[in-house]
Amino acid sequence: MNKNRAEAFSDGVFAVAATVLVFAILVPDVEEGKLTGALLDEWPSYAAYAISFLTIVVIWVNHHVVFDSMDRIDRPLLFLNAFLLLTVAVIPFPTALLAHYLQAGRDQQTAAFAYGVGMSAMAVAFSCFTLYARRFRRTYVPLDWVGFSFGLFLYPLATVLALASFRLSLVIYAAITVFYVVLPIVRERLARSSD
Amino acid sequence: MNKNRAEAFSDGVFAVAATVLVFAILVPDVEEGKLTGALLDEWPSYAAYAISFLTIVVIWVNHHVVFDSMDRIDRPLLFLNAFLLLTVAVIPFPTALLAHYLQAGRDQQTAAFAYGVGMSAMAVAFSCFTLYARRFRRTYVPLDWVGFSFGLFLYPLATVLALASFRLSLVIYAAITVFYVVLPIVRERLARSSD
C-alpha cells in the first residue's frame, strides 16, 4: 500500500469535512428589518463553525506529522486511518446540532454532550492510529505524553461536564483547540532559542 | 492519458462521496427535553453512515491496488473507471434513503432493497473495471477469486433477501464490509508468518 495515496485521500476527507462545516450556518429567513438581529443571534453557529474548523485543522496537522514519521504502512493502519477519517467526516453533524440547539435556547446540555461524544470519538480514533503507527517510525521518538493525553482525557471530561454546565464544556472544547494551536508554536520557539 | 491524474480525480470523488455521507444524518428539530431520545432514535442513520463510509474506503483501497498493478491505462478503462465513480458518488442517496425509512419505521424492505441495488451496481462496476484492468498489469497476478466473487454475489443476494427480511439484508451489507476489512489483514498476517 502506497503511503502517498493514503495521505492524499485523507487530505481530501479533512479538507471536505472542514469546508462543509459551513452548512451548519443557516441563512435566516426573517421579516423586513429583522435580519441584523437574526445574524447576531446566530453567534453560536459562527463559534461552532470556527471551533470545529480549527479542530479539524489541528487533527490534520498531527495526522500529517504521524504519516511523515513512518517509512511504510500496513493494512491494519490503513483501517485505523479509515476509522479516524470516519470520526472526522461526521463532525459537521454534531457541529450543526450544537449550533441549532444553542440558538434555539433549549436542550443545550444534550447538544453539548453529543458534540463532546463526537470529539471524544475523534480523540480515541486518533490515539489508536498514533499508537499503532509508532511501529513504523523511521527513528525513535518519545511519545508526546502532554499533547497525547490532553485531548484524550479532556474531551471525555468536558463531555460529562456538559450535563452539569454546557457553557463550561464549550469553553473546554474551545480551550483544547487553542491549546493544540499554541503548544507546537511554543515548542518550536523554545527549540529555536535553545539552539 | 496519465495514470496519476486519473488516480487523483478518483481519489477526489471517493473522498467527497465518503465525506458528504454525513448529510444522511439530519439534525432533529424536537421540543424541549426530547433531544436525547431523538438522537438515540437516529441510530439507523449512524449505522448507515458507518457502513457506507467503510464500504467506500474498502472500494477505494481496492481501486488503488488495481491502479498500482497497471503500468498504463487506455480510454475504455478510463470510462469503466468513470462508471465505477458514478456508482460510488451516488451512494449518499441510498444511504440517506435507508436512514430515513429505517427511522420512519415504514417501507424498510423497499429502502433496504434500493440500498442493495446501489451496492450491487458498485460491485458490478468494480468487477468490470478490475477484469478489464488485468490486461495492463505489470506482472501476472492470479485473480483473487475469494475476494472478487464475495461482493459480486453477496450484494445482489442480500438485495433480493431485503424483500423478505430487511434486517437480514442489513446484517449481510455490514458483514460484507467487515469481511473486506478483515480479509487483507488476515492475508497480510499469514504472508508474514510464512516468511
Added chain:
Amino acid sequence: MNKNRAEAFSDGVFAVAATVLVFAILVPDVEEGKLTGALLDEWPSYAAYAISFLTIVVIWVNHHVVFDSMDRIDRPLLFLNAFLLLTVAVIPFPTALLAHYLQAGRDQQTAAFAYGVGMSAMAVAFSCFTLYARRFRRTYVPLDWVGFSFGLFLYPLATVLALASFRLSLVIYAAITVFYVVLPIVRERLARSSD
C-alpha cells in the same frame, strides 16, 4: 504560475462538482407502501445525474489532454480556466432543476432549456480555453475539428430545440455525452489497428 497546481485545483473542482450532483436526487417522503412507486417515478433524477456526471468526466478528460499538451501557462489562460471551472461547478444547479421539473411534469421545456444554457456555457468556456491554450503546445497538433465543433454547435441547437420538444433535446444532451465517450475509444482502436 505552476501548471501542476492549476491542474490539482481544477481536478478538485471537477471531482467535487461531479460528486455533489447526487444532491439532485432527493429522498422521497411518502406514505407507507408508496416508496417503490416514488423511487421509480424519480427516474428523471437518475438520468439527469448520470448524464451530468459523465459530461463532467468527459470535460475533465479533455481538460487534462489540453493541459498535458502545454509546456507552460500564463495568467489569461489561468482565468479562462477559472471561467471554465465556474461553468462546471454550476452544473449541479441545472441538473437539480431539470430533475425537479421532469418529475413534477410541468415546465419541462423551460427546465430543459435552462439545462442546455448551462451545457452551452460550458462548451463555449471549454472552446475559449482550448483555443487560447494552443499557443503553449509543445508540438503542432491539428485542431480536432470533429470533436471540437460537435458540442459547440449541438448544445446550443439542443437548447433551442428544447422549446419545441424537451424530449428531443434531452436525447441530444445524452447523445453528445455518449459521442464524446465513444469517439476517442474508436480513434484509439483505429490508431492501434493502423500501426
Added chain:
Amino acid sequence: MNKNRAEAFSDGVFAVAATVLVFAILVPDVEEGKLTGALLDEWPSYAAYAISFLTIVVIWVNHHVVFDSMDRIDRPLLFLNAFLLLTVAVIPFPTALLAHYLQAGRDQQTAAFAYGVGMSAMAVAFSCFTLYARRFRRTYVPLDWVGFSFGLFLYPLATVLALASFRLSLVIYAAITVFYVVLPIVRERLARSSD
C-alpha cells in the same frame, strides 16, 4: 512541516468552497408556466455565485504565489494559513445570504454588509498570511503595495458603504474581483513588452 501537503490541503479547501457556492442557487418551486420568470428573477444568485467563485479563484492564485515564494514554512504560518482557509470556507454562507435577500427584495443593506464583512475578513486573513510569509521568501521581492492595499482597504470601505447603498457596494465587490483578474494580466503583458 511539509510545504507540499499544506498546499494540497489548502487547494482542497479552495476547490470545495468554490464548488459548494452553487448551493446558493436554489431550484425555484413555482406553478405551471412561471419557471421562466422565476429563473430570471434569480439573477442575484447567479451574480453572487460568479463574484464569490472568481474571488476565491483570485485568492487561490495569490495564495499559490505566496507559497511558491517560500522555501519552508513554520507552525505560526500554518495556523495563519488555517485562519485564511477558515475565512475562505465560510464564503458560501454570506453568498447564499446575499442571494436570498437580494431576491427577496428586503434587508439588502444588511445582507450586503454581511457579505462585505466576510470578504473583509478574508482580505485581513490574507494580508496577515502574506506579511508573515515574507520571512521565508527565497529572494527579496518588494511588497506589491498596489495589489496588497487594494482589497484590504476597499473591502471594508464597500462594507460600510453598503449601509448607505447596497447597489454601490455590490458594484465595488465585483470591481475588486475584476481588478485582481486584470491587474496581473496587464503586468505580465507590460513585463513581456519591456523585454
